[in-house]
Amino acid sequence: MYQSVIAGLGNLLCDEILWRACVSPRPPARDLGGTAYRSLHAAMGRVLRSSVRAGCVPPRRSWLTARRETASRCARAVAGRCSSRTAGRPTVWCPRCQP
Secondary structure (H helix, E strand, C coil): CCCCCCCCCCHHHHHHHHHHHCCCCCCCHHHCCHHHHHHHHHHHHHHHHHHHHHCCCCCCCCCHHHCCCCECCCCECHHHCEEEEECCEEEEECCCCCC
16 A cells, blocks of 8 residues: 555555455565465456546445445455554455455
8 A cells, every 4th residue: 555666546446456365454565475466466457457447446346345334255244344544544354355
């Protein structure tokens, strides 16, 4: 989520990319392994391609951003979701999907 690396990724896109990659927003990027990096890279490409085609963050039911009340992959309710500030920005994640 640090804008000095890739500018222009907002909270919704960052949350979506991390959720699709099954990566928690809590650890610093320097602590991630190669598998997490590859997963993030693939998820970033898919999310950004879809968003650019739509001209916005698409409100698709299968996306975390459209269903912030539940994580559609595991249907975990709001009570099971986590939210905090990461790098000074609000972020939402699912502890089951993003261990």
